[in-house]
Structure formats: C-alpha cells, structure tokens
Amino acid sequence: MMKPVVALVGRPNVGKSTLFNRLAGERLAIVDDTPGTTRDRLFGEAEWNGRSFNIVDTGGIDPTHGGKTPLSVGSVDFIEDIRRQAQVAIQEADAVLFVNDGETGITEPDLEVAKILRRSQKKLPDGTFWPPIFVVVNKCESQERRDQASEFYELGLGDPYPISAIHGTSTGDILDALVASFKEPEAEEEDDSIKIAIVGKPNAGKSSLLNKLTGIERVIVSPIAGTTRDSIDTKMEFGGLSVTLIDTAGIRRRGRIEHGVEQYSVLRAFKSIERADVALLMIDATTGITAQDTHIAGYILDEWKSCVVLVNKWDAIEKNNETMEEYTTKIRHELNFMDYVPILFISAKTGQRMEQVLPMALQVQEERLARLTTSTINEIIHKAQDAHPHPTHAGRALKMFYGTQVRSDPPTFLIYVNEPKLMHFTYIRYLENQIRAQHNFLGTPIRIVTKGRRE
Structure with missing residues (x-):
C-alpha cells in the first residue's frame, strides 16, 4: 500500500527543514539560519496515530535571487518559478503544509504562493478541495506570537496552525488535522507481476535500457538530462513470467534538484522504488560511480529492496584486461553497504550483455523469496x-x-x-x-x- 505524501512548501528560512526533522524524528535535513541551506536528503517517513506517511522537504524559493541575477518580487521569472513548485506539489502530494514565518508575518511572496495554491486545488463533488492545504505558522514560541498568527487568515487557506518546529510546540495539533485529511486507502488491484524499477541519476541511459529490453520505442530517448518526468510502467512477459518495468525520472543530489517539475519527478522515482521488488541501479561508466549513485543506492536499501547494479555505456570506455576489475573494486568500495549486489557491465546503445539483465533481475527476485529451514x-x-x-x-x-x-x-x-x-x-x-x-x-x-x- 502506497503511503500518503505530504509536501512542505514555502519561501526560504521559514523553518521547513526544522519541521521536516521534527516530523521525521531525526536530523535528515541540514538546518541553518542561512537561507537556502537545505541539502541532500529530500524524503523522510513519519507516523502519527498509527498512520505512516512520506514527507517531502522542498527548497525555499527566494524572490530576490531566482538565479544568477537578482529578481524583483513581481518578476515574471519568480512568479513562474513558484507557480511550478506549487502546482507540482499539488499534483504529486496528498496534502500540503504551507509553512510561514510567524516572526516576520505575512510577506508578498507568501501571498503569491497562497494565491497559486488556491487556484491549483481541485473542487470535489462534496464541496471540499483537493489536496488539503494547511497553513503552518512557525516560530511561534511565545503566546504573543501565537495570538498574532490569526493574521494568516488573510492567505485565504483556512485556519492557521501556530507552532514551534524547533521546540515541537503544538505540532500535535497540525498532525491530528493532517492525518484526518488522508483518504482511506483504496483496495489495490491484484498484480502478481514482478516489478523492476530502473533508477539512476539523469542521463545514465534508463530510457534506452527500457527500449532495448522491450524492443519498442515506448519512451523518448534524448541526450539531454531530465527528459523523463514521470514513472512509466511497461508490462511484458519474460521466460513465462509477468514482469512490470518501471522507468523513472533521473535522480540528482538534493542540492542540484531544480525547483518545480524536476524536484517532484524525483518524488515519483522514489515512489517507484517503494513499489518495486528489484531496482536496477544504472551507473554511467563515462563518469564512474558518483555521490549521486551512492545516494540512490542508500534509498534502495532504506526501502529494503533488492538491487542489480548496471554499469552502462561500457562501449564508450577505453579498456584493457584490468579495466573491469578496477571498476568493480571502485564500485564495491563506494557501495560497501551493499556488497551483496551483482554488477553487470552493459551498453544499452549497442546491446552489449543486455541479454543478461532480465535473467539477473529475476534471479535476484527468486533469492528475495528464498527461505532457510x-x-x-x-x-x-x-x-x-x-x-x-x-x-x-x-x-x-x-x-x-x-x-x-x-x-x-x-x-x-x-x-x-x-x-x-x-x-x-x-x-x-x-x-x-x-x-x-x-x-x-x-x-x-x-x-x-x-x-x-x-x-
């Protein structure tokens, strides 16, 4: 059963990372007073009143620095940036926590984000709106601040919840309301197929691998990183078994994930890891194993999924008799927490060793189901x-x-x-x-x- 997804949205330095850590129960995000310090870990799991859910910590949007040059608050680029972030949050999340700063009060960027969130919600037949949006007013350590939080009614998104993320004050109130808003889990259709997720950093060759495995150009292949935005399921028969291949958007390190569409394509990728049996972790041989690759491997292990490492673009490497052994040693060193995974050196472009990929994945799945007396x-x-x-x-x-x-x-x-x-x-x-x-x-x-x- 897929867990509900809760997105934290808001401008920089309002305390999203602190709230993220509070909900996740551990320091998964770096917290600093300097705006824009959120790095690396993007997802966490939380539980309240017996209900588990995933939380997504988004990077704050700086209205004055939308890139290399300063931007005015009303600039088209800034408005488009926050529109994308708000819209994709609503598209992918089951609830949104709109985090504000009770110390500074309402700012023009807060009003802009609120406007976009309101317009992006869908009205349901019962008159309610989906997904639910909760106005969180952070940094309300004193009674005076809590009383002043009523000004956030101006955002037009319902009752404000004054909290102190750093101290945990009143976070139970927002969690009660949040969990109560989740839809009842729907009965999932029976699907006995073996689910294999193709994951990796952008431009590692995931779409090319899927096309080669299926023999059909089902996914756009492009040399430009980040082409695939959605997780795409392809069902097929192999060796008398029903297999579902899940192609996902590329995963980058947290600090390199752009606001908006790419950020939430990463969320889709981790949703795919969650529902997979086996993950094919693709590594680009031309760049070697990187921090992004070990980061993704860590998420696979966090979800207790089986894994096969595919070193792609092997045809582009100048080789001698020791090259493969040297690559293997390097990968084993970087993935020392997953020393049990098999490694295949392939080329999705030329088809080199492609005939070994699915048999290896199915062998790993068989091992996953093994039992000892x-x-x-x-x-x-x-x-x-x-x-x-x-x-x-x-x-x-x-x-x-x-x-x-x-x-x-x-x-x-x-x-x-x-x-x-x-x-x-x-x-x-x-x-x-x-x-x-x-x-x-x-x-x-x-x-x-x-x-x-x-x-």
Missing part, C-alpha cells in the same frame, strides 16, 4: 557463536538461544536472545555474513531482528 539457521548461529563469541558489555554476555526465518521479501530472521540491547550492530553484520556463506541471497538485503527471551 530453522535447523539450518540454528546451525549457522551456533557455529558463529562458537567461532566468534559476542564481546561482553559491562560484564554481561549476550546469549543467543535460537533463530528462525519469519518472512521473505525481504528475508527476515528473528533471533531470540537474553537481552536484545546487548547485541552490537557489528555482530549483526557478522551474523549476516555467516548466513550469506550458507545461502548468498544474491542482490537482496537481509534483516536480522532480536527478541528477548528468558533462558
């Missing part, structure tokens, strides 16, 4: 414990009693121990390696969970 797991645990006992902590020793695989997709193992808090994360990694020595689980993350039990 309880007796096998306990044999692995006991041998691991005998060969390398867990170090003691404050004189207390961890004892592992037994383990079992409680689910697949992804493979999840439950180990009963005397005290779960004694289990160190490095020992969990050690156990994972021992499990993989027995069964590789190619391209698939392994989850190990501990649970307390008396001896």
Whole structure:
C-alpha cells in the first residue's frame, strides 16, 4: 500500500527543514539560519496515530535571487518559478503544509504562493478541495506570537496552525488535522507481476535500457538530462513470467534538484522504488560511480529492496584486461553497504550483455523469496557463536538461544536472545555474513531482528 505524501512548501528560512526533522524524528535535513541551506536528503517517513506517511522537504524559493541575477518580487521569472513548485506539489502530494514565518508575518511572496495554491486545488463533488492545504505558522514560541498568527487568515487557506518546529510546540495539533485529511486507502488491484524499477541519476541511459529490453520505442530517448518526468510502467512477459518495468525520472543530489517539475519527478522515482521488488541501479561508466549513485543506492536499501547494479555505456570506455576489475573494486568500495549486489557491465546503445539483465533481475527476485529451514539457521548461529563469541558489555554476555526465518521479501530472521540491547550492530553484520556463506541471497538485503527471551 502506497503511503500518503505530504509536501512542505514555502519561501526560504521559514523553518521547513526544522519541521521536516521534527516530523521525521531525526536530523535528515541540514538546518541553518542561512537561507537556502537545505541539502541532500529530500524524503523522510513519519507516523502519527498509527498512520505512516512520506514527507517531502522542498527548497525555499527566494524572490530576490531566482538565479544568477537578482529578481524583483513581481518578476515574471519568480512568479513562474513558484507557480511550478506549487502546482507540482499539488499534483504529486496528498496534502500540503504551507509553512510561514510567524516572526516576520505575512510577506508578498507568501501571498503569491497562497494565491497559486488556491487556484491549483481541485473542487470535489462534496464541496471540499483537493489536496488539503494547511497553513503552518512557525516560530511561534511565545503566546504573543501565537495570538498574532490569526493574521494568516488573510492567505485565504483556512485556519492557521501556530507552532514551534524547533521546540515541537503544538505540532500535535497540525498532525491530528493532517492525518484526518488522508483518504482511506483504496483496495489495490491484484498484480502478481514482478516489478523492476530502473533508477539512476539523469542521463545514465534508463530510457534506452527500457527500449532495448522491450524492443519498442515506448519512451523518448534524448541526450539531454531530465527528459523523463514521470514513472512509466511497461508490462511484458519474460521466460513465462509477468514482469512490470518501471522507468523513472533521473535522480540528482538534493542540492542540484531544480525547483518545480524536476524536484517532484524525483518524488515519483522514489515512489517507484517503494513499489518495486528489484531496482536496477544504472551507473554511467563515462563518469564512474558518483555521490549521486551512492545516494540512490542508500534509498534502495532504506526501502529494503533488492538491487542489480548496471554499469552502462561500457562501449564508450577505453579498456584493457584490468579495466573491469578496477571498476568493480571502485564500485564495491563506494557501495560497501551493499556488497551483496551483482554488477553487470552493459551498453544499452549497442546491446552489449543486455541479454543478461532480465535473467539477473529475476534471479535476484527468486533469492528475495528464498527461505532457510530453522535447523539450518540454528546451525549457522551456533557455529558463529562458537567461532566468534559476542564481546561482553559491562560484564554481561549476550546469549543467543535460537533463530528462525519469519518472512521473505525481504528475508527476515528473528533471533531470540537474553537481552536484545546487548547485541552490537557489528555482530549483526557478522551474523549476516555467516548466513550469506550458507545461502548468498544474491542482490537482496537481509534483516536480522532480536527478541528477548528468558533462558
């Protein structure tokens, strides 16, 4: 089931990143008093009253600096910029938090954003508007500020919610209203196909790969980065199996994502990762593995999805007998948190090794569904414990009693121990390696969970 998406919209330095961190429960965005410091992490997950949802932290729009040259507040470029940001937020989000600064009060940019948000909403048959927009008035630490928040009724978007994101004051009120606005989840159509998402930074060759795999020019291919704006599903049969290929817009690092359309095309890409079984992470061989690539890999792992790394444009590389090994070593080093993923060197342009892509993805999916017997797991645990006992902590020793695989997709193992808090994360990694020595689980993350039990 897809989680609702909540977009944070507003001008710079109103506290969107602070609110983002408050809702996500951890510091995922850099927070600074300097306008425009939001970097890198764009998405987070939050939960309130038992309802999980995704949050998107957008970059603020500076009405005076819309590029290299200053812009006046009323300039066409600025108005077009905020119009795009507001419109795509409404198109992609299930709710919008319009964040304002209670310290400075209403500004002309706030009024402009409010106007665009109002015009972009759709009126439903019951008279309500979609998506719901909530006016958040941040930096209301004092009672005086909270009383003054009533001026934000002028925005014409309903009741203002005075909060202090930095202290968490009154954030529960806005969360109550937000969660209550979510539509009831619809029953999803039965789809047993294996879903494979093609992801990567812009211009890595994702659309070319899809065209080559399907043999049909279904997606526009262009050398200009950022052509694909939507996630496009292509259903096909392969080896007697039903497969859905999901082509996504390219993903850039947070600081390089433009406001508006491209920013929310990234959101669509992460939605695709969320509903995929296997992600094909495409790396451009001509640039080598970059920070953007490791960033995307991290999101794949965050969602516990299986992965195959495709090094594309291999035909454009001057090679000797050691080139492939050198590339592999570099990728393994940069993706050391995903050392279980297979790597294929391909050319979507010439078709080099293209016949290996889908078989590898389907093999990885098969590994994702693999199960080990309880007796096998306990044999692995006991041998691991005998060969390398867990170090003691404050004189207390961890004892592992037994383990079992409680689910697949992804493979999840439950180990009963005397005290779960004694289990160190490095020992969990050690156990994972021992499990993989027995069964590789190619391209698939392994989850190990501990649970307390008396001896």
